[in-house]
Amino acid sequence: MVDNKELRQEIQKILKQDDVKYVICYKKGTYGFQTTPYFVSKKDNITEIIFSPLCVNNLSSYVKSEEENKKIGVVVKGCDSRTLVQMLNEKRLPRERLIIIGVACGGVIDVKKLQKNISEPLENIDVFEEKDKFVLQFNNKKQTIRKKEVLLDKCLHCEYPTPLNYDVLIGEKTKSLGNEEYKDVKDFEKKKPDEKWKFWEEQFSCCIRCYACRNVCPVCYCEKCMAEQLDPQWLCRSVNLSENAVWHIIRAFHLAGRCTGCGECERACPMDIPLMLLNKKMEKDVKELFDYSAGVELGSKPLLAIFKPDDPEEDIK
Ligand code: SF4
Ligand code: SF4
Numbered sequence: 124m125v126d127n128k129e130l131r132q133e134i135q136k137i138l139k140q141d142d143v144k145y146v147i148c149y150k151k152g153t154y155g156f157q158t159t160p161y162f163v164s165k166k167d168n169i170t171e172i173i174f175s176p177l178c179v180n181n182l183s184s185y186v187k188s189e190e191e192n193k194k195i196g197v198v199v200k201g202c203d204s205r206t207l208v209q210m211l212n213e214k215r216l217p218r219e220r221l222i223i224i225g226v227a228c229g230g231v232i233d234v235k236k237l238q239k240n241i242s243e244p245l246e247n248i249d250v251f252e253e254k255d256k257f258v259l260q261f262n263n264k265k266q267t268i269r270k271k272e273v274l275l276d277k278c279l280h281c282e283y284p285t286p287l288n289y290d291v292l293i294g295e296k297t298k299s300l301g302n303e304e305y306k307d308v309k310d311f312e313k314k315k316p317d318e319k320w321k322f323w324e325e326q327f328s329c330c331i332r333c334y335a336c337r338n339v340c341p342v343c344y345c346e347k348c349m350a351e352q353l354d355p356q357w358l359c360r361s362v363n364l365s366e367n368a369v370w371h372i373i374r375a376f377h378l379a380g381r382c383t384g385c386g387e388c389e390r391a392c393p394m395d396i397p398l399m400l401l402n403k404k405m406e407k408d409v410k411e412l413f414d415y416s417a418g419v420e421l422g423s424k425p426l427l428a429i430f431k432p433d434d435p436e437e438d439i440k
C-alpha cells in the first residue's frame with residue numbers, strides 16, 4: 124500500500140531540484156471514482172497528489188523529452204515501468220533525463236467491474252486497500268469488496284507489481300501474482316481456424332476505428348501513423364470488416380516484441396474489443412520463438428534490432 128504523505132514528500136523533494144521541470148503523477152478526477160494524470164511543477168499544490176487503487180492510467184504515455192534538457196519525474200506502477208523500460212530501450216529519451224518514482228502496486232480497479240458490483244452511484248467514492256479487500260468509502264457509508272472481484276484482469280496475474288526500474292520506491296516490494304500465464308491465449312489456440320476467424324470477424328466488425336487504442340498506447344508513437352498515410356495508402360478510411368481487419372493486423376505486427384501488455388488499449392476501447400488477446404498472442408509467440416520479452420531489461424536492444432549469427436532461419440543468414 125502506498126503512503127500518500129510519503130509520495131508527496133518525495134515529489135516535493137524532486138521538484139526542489141533546479142533541473143526538474145515537472146513530475147507526472149495522479150490527482151482526483153472530476154468524479155470521485157476517476158483519477159487523472161497531474162503534471163505538477165514547483166508552483167502547484169502538492170496536496171492534490173494521490174495514489175490509490177483507482178490510478179489506472181499508464182503515465183509512461185505522457186513522457187517525452189523536454190527541449191530545455193530539463194529532467195522530468197514520473198510515477199509508475201510495475202506494469203507502467205515495463206513500458207518505460209521499453210521506451211528507454213527504444214531511445215525515446217535518455218534515462219538520465221528521467222526521475223522514476225516507483226510505487227509498489229497492490230492492483231488497480233476495473234471501474235466496469237465495480238459498477239456491476241455495487242448499487243451506490245460512483246460519483247463520490249474513495250477506495251482504500253486492506254490486505255485482499257478494498258474498502259469503498261461513499262458519502263456516509265462504507266462497503267468492503269474482495270479485490271479479486273473488481274481488479275483489472277491484468278492485475279489478477281501480475282508479473283511485475285514492483286517496478287522494474289526506479290530511482291525512488293514508495294511502499295514495500297510486492298511479489299508477482301503470475302500463475303495463469305497466457306491461459307486465455309492457450310484456450311484460444313485450441314479453437315479451429317474457422318472458429319478463430321469467426322470470433323475475430325465479430326470483434327473487428329464492431330471496431331469504429333476511433334484509434335483510441337493507438338492514441339493511448341505508449342509505444343505507438345510514429346509521427347505519421349500508417350493508418351492516416353495517403354501516399355502510399357495502406358488503409359482506406361471506410362470502416363468495414365476488411366479495412367478494420369487490416370488495421371488490427373498491421374497494428375499487432377507493429378507492436379510485436381514492443382507491446383508491454385499494459386492493457387491501456389483495451390481499457391480505452393469504447394467497443395470493448397478484447398485487444399489484449401491479440402497482444403498476448405503476439406507476446407507469447409515472440410517469447411517462444413525468440414526468447415524475448417519487451418521492457419523487462421533496461422539496456423537490452425529492441426527485438427528487431429537484434430541479429431544472431433546462429434539464427435535458424437535460412438533467409439536471415
Ligand atoms: S498489472 Fe500489476 S503493477 Fe500493473 S496495475 Fe495491476 S497489479 Fe499493479
Ligand atoms: S479503440 Fe476500439 S473501436 Fe477504437 S480503433 Fe481501437 S479497437 Fe477500434
Ligand code: SF4
Nearest residue numbers: 340382383385386388
Ligand atoms: S498495445 Fe496496448 S497493451 Fe501493448 S503497450 Fe500498447 S496500450 Fe499497452
